[in-house]
Amino acid sequence: MHPEQTTNSWAFRFSRFVEHHGTVKLSLLFVLITLIFTIGGSYVIRVSFGSVPSLEDFLSAVILTMLSAPWILYFFSELVKQLELSRVHLKEVIEELESLREEDVLLNRELQNNIKQLNFEIEQRKDAQLEREKVFKELEIEIRDKSEQEIQARRLSTLLRSIIDASPDLIYFRNEEGKFAGCNRVAEELTGRTQDELLGLTPHEVYDEELANQVARSDNEVLEKNISVTEELWLLFPDGKRRYFEMRKVPFFDHEGERLGLLAFGRDMTERMKAEKAVEKASKDKTKFIATISHELRTPLNGIVGLSRMLRDTELTEEQFTWISTIYASAITLGNIFNDIIDLDKLERDKIALSYKTLSLETFTAELSSVIELLAADKGLQFVSNIIKPLPDFVQVDGTRLRQILWNMLFNAVKFTPKGQVSLSVSATVQDDNKTANVCFDIQDTGVGIPQADIDKIFAMYYQVDHPDHQSATGTGIGLAICKEMVDRMNGHIEVQSEVGKGTRFLINIPLQISEKPRVREELMVTGLNILLVEDIELNVMVAKALLEKLGQNVDVAMTGGDAIEKIRTTTYDLILLDIQLPDMTGFDVADTVIQEDLVMQTPIVALTANVIKKREEYLQNGMDDIIAKPVKKSRMITVLNELFGDQELLPTIEIAKKEPSSVNPLTKTMDLDFIVTLVDTIGHEMVIASLGVFKEKIPEYMETLHLSLTAKDKDDVCSQAHKIKGAASSIGLSRIQKIANQIQQGDHPTWWKNVHEWVDELDAAIAHDVDGFDDWIKTQNFAE
Structure with missing residues (x-):
């Protein structure tokens, strides 16, 4: 049935009528009509049966109507209500169906369009599929290549990790927050933790406080300033061993230039430190060895020099004088060679110090020439000494070093001159200020000469000219090198002129300060001192004792440290001359013992030593009041005696009761x-x-x-x-x-x-x-x- 026909039926029309006039009105109307119909019906029925209607008939009809009418009305109302609801619902359904129909038409049209579009897209997809298949093939080839590259990269990464772990160096990586982000095997051994355990930890969570602060400080410097930092650290391993590391820390960036943190590389330098310490110890041992040699060689040498000098002053035949002069010159030569060895050691330890004192150039030249003249005469050579005036009377110079320089030059001249002569000329040019003079020492010989190719090399340490004419007179190769160093330290320079077969000329120019006050030889101000000479070499005892007695002093001798201590315990001395190298103990041990026993409260102790390695301050720090170097010079002895006793009145010697020596187990x-x-x-x-x-x-x-x-x-x-x-x-x-x-x-x-x-x-x-x-x-x- 068509929806319009349904809505126009009598039921729907009646329903609309009821809705329009209202249910209550129609209900009352219906009741009224029903009463009228009931009363009328009762009347007709009674008349039809020939009865006369009564009031009871009408009442019963009314009562029955009133009893049944509400139920009928309720049913009728519900029926109408449901009918109205059905109508409304039906209308909505109809409208919805109509909307769906229109929508269906639209969807149908859209479907047609979609089908067309789908067919188009299918064609496109077919083309795209062909293109994708082509791309997939290319991608498959690329993926295969990348896979091979990734495999290679993983292999390289594994190899790199193996190399890093195999490295003896300490390697670790920290991120921007200063936390561990990776490390190698050495870092694991250092910290006692694996790499996984270290990840995310800070230095303060790994190291002790002091080391952590130091590490964090350098890390912060790398990250804040974006620079590389090198530092040296002592790191403590879990087994308690300390190792010395040189750390290099650098900022670490990715391929796009973004900083990721810092990389640290540490080289274990402990063995190097041990080697340096061993070298230092070897240097000390060498110094001690030279000090020992200094004593052992200088001691007999001093005796030879002293006694030969004393013998030259006695009545001798010309032949005996020549022999003694040769002994004296040879001993001086040996002593100067040994001075070179001592100075070589000092140069290596940078302990050469110049001591400037007033010196007469004429007297100095004369003294030096007298010894060189003996050497030259021994070879049948002529020696010429020439002082060119004007010359300053006195200059400030380290006489010992200057003597050593000129001695080496003159000794070489004599050594490499088979015939002819050797000469020394001294001249000076006074500067405008009249305070300094450029002193020139001109040394010439008629010897074998030096090849031009070797002139620039002769001042190198241990260098010796490789020439047939030089083979007959070789040396240590250190003399000229030391001379060059000494002259340089005096702000001077050396010039060399030489021709093979004709000779060599050395020009030594040194700027020296002119001394206004001449050096006056000191006169002895005190005599009659009771002096204990502690010396173990009889030659030295003989020379030193003779010198002291000529100076008017009383000398007692002890040849061992133990003997010296016993003598000091029993006798009061005015002065103790104490050799440092004794057979049973050192002079320092002797001094320490007598000082501890308060035996020398008023007695000066002067070190008497051939050891030129130590400085004067080292002796003073070990209880000495002064030092006299061997060979003992009269001038030095007078100076020391005057400094110690020149202004004092000597006290009489006091004898102390002798103590019996006790037997002590060493x-x-x-x-x-x-x-x-x-x-x-x-x-x-x-x-x-x-x-x-x-x-x-x-x-x-x-x-x-x-x-x-x-x-x-x-x-x-x-x-x-x-x-x-x-x-x-x-x-x-x-x-x-x-x-x-x-x-x-x-x-x-x-x-x-x-x-x-x-x-x-x-x-x-x-x-x-x-x-x-x-x-x-x-x-x-x-x-x-």
Whole structure:
């Protein structure tokens, strides 16, 4: 049925009518109509049956109508309501259907368009599919190439990681926040943590506070200033070993130039430090060796020079005088060669110091010429000395160094001149200020000469001319090099002119200050002194004793340190001349002993030594009041005596009651024998030997750590190691090692840094000597008896 026909049916029309007039009105109307119909019906029925209608008939009809009408009305109302709802719903459905129909038409049209579009897109997709297949093939080839590259990259990455881990260097990476982002195997060993455990940690979470602050400070400098930084650190490994690293930190960027953090590379330089320390120790050992040689060679040499000089002043035949002069010149030559060796060592340690004093150039030249004349005469050469005036009377110069320079030049001239002559000319040009003069020393010879190719090389250390004419007279190769260094230090220069076969000329120009006051030889101001001469070489005793007695002094002699101490204990001396190198102890030991016993409160001690290695201040710091160098010169002796006693009235010598020398076991200086005996009684002989074995096993490790800590300037660790060594030594009675270690552990000592290196050297020497001595001694003892 068409929707319009449905809505125009009588039911829908009646429903609209009811809706229009209202349900209440129509309900009342319906009740009224029903009452009328009931009353009328009752009347018709009664009349039809021939009965007369009564009031009861009408009442019953009305009552029945009133009872049934509400229900009928309720049903009728609900029916109408539902009918109206159905109508409204139907209308909405119809409208919706109509809308759907129109929409369907539109969708159909759109579908047609979409189908056309789809067909078009299908064609395009077919073309695109062909293009994609082509691209996929190209991409597959590219992916395959990239895969091979990635595989290669992974291999390279693995190889790089293996190389980094195999590197002995410390390598790590920190991000912008200063946290660990990667490291190698050495860094893992250093921190005691794996790379995964280190990731995300800061230096303060890995290192101790002091090291963390230092690391963080340099890291911040790299990141803040965007620069590379190099620093040196002592790093502590988990096993307690310290290693010295040179760290290089650089900012790290990606390929786009964005900074990611910093890379750190650390090279373990501990072995280098040990090597440098070994070189330093070797240098010290060499210096000690030269000092020893200085004493051992100079001592007999001084005797030869002194006695030959004294013999020349006696009545001799011409032949004897020639012999003595040759001995004297030879001894002087040997002494100057040794001076070169000493100065070579000083140059290497940069300890050459010039000492300017007033000197007469004429007197100086005459003294030097007298010795060179002896050397020249010994070879049958003529020596000519010429002083060209005007010449300043006195100049300020280091006479010892100048003598050494001219001696080397003149000695070489004599050595390389087979015949003819050697000459020395001295001239001077006074400057405009009349305060300085350019002094020229002109040395010429008629010798073999120097090839032009070698002239620029002769001042090189250890260089020797490779020429047949020079083979007959070779030398050390250090004399000219030292001369050049000395002249340079005096602000002078050397010029060389030479021709092979005709000779050589050296022009030495040195600017010197003119001295206004001439040097006056001092006169001895005091005599009758009681002097103790402590010297172990009889030749030196003979020379020094003769010199002192000629100066009017009283001389007592001791040839050992022990003998000297006993003499000082029993006799009061006005002066002690103390040799440093004695057979039983050093002169410093003697001085320390008598000072500790308050035996020399008013007695000066003057070092008498051939050791020219040490400086004067070093002797003064060790209890000496002055120093006299060997060979002993009369002028120096007079100067020292005048300085010490020139303004004092001598006190009479006071004899002190002689003490009986006590018998002292020398082992008591190194060991506490009473303690060791008690220890043996307590734990047994074999246990003491076993304890000593443990000490010998552990002490190298202790000393290595102590040396490393000292090199790192870690005072706390040095003191800690010294305390450990002290405790170990005291536990077995090594008293000297204990005493030295106790000195080292006193880190609050005001001169600790000044003395600690010397103390450590003493400790090394004591360990090397005392441990083996204790071992030998303890094994020979029979404590059971």
